[in-house]
Amino acid sequence: MAILHRRRIHDRDLRRDANGDYSGVDCLLCTTENANVGSMVFYRVHLDRSRNAFAAMEEQSEDLSEIAQAVLDPATGYYPDEASGLLEYAGSALLVMDRVTLHEA
Structure with missing residues (x-):
């Protein structure tokens, strides 16, 4: 983008x-x-698909792996239980801004 x-x-x-x-x-x-x-690079991570979203992010890149560790449960690939109390509606997909690059000028 x-x-x-x-x-x-x-x-x-x-x-x-x-x-x-x-x-x-x-x-x-x-x-x-x-x-x-x-430019910016985004990933849309589907949490309700057959593949574990945590594992998919971990395989994609080290940066995405760090984000997955911060927001997802490794066992389920979904938000941890404590997130339910913090978020009014979490949805079934996660939009992750992975990289932002600005031209030097």
Whole structure:
């Protein structure tokens, strides 16, 4: 997934007929564009499938293994009992943000 940042570009050549000094949101010399500033990697982990979600995350990567150890029961591959008291509704899938990369600039 790309991370986009909407930025305004001020271009005097864009409107040669514009008079005055415009700035801010109503500037007639500005355009907007979406600039790609990075990326994110997500995993959707299904807790109600035949495979143990803890084991699947552990096999995928060391980072996912650490997340699984923090939020899942290794034996069942589901949330531990104490999570039921903390979460109003846990659902049957877990969305994990695995990696965020921002361009240096």
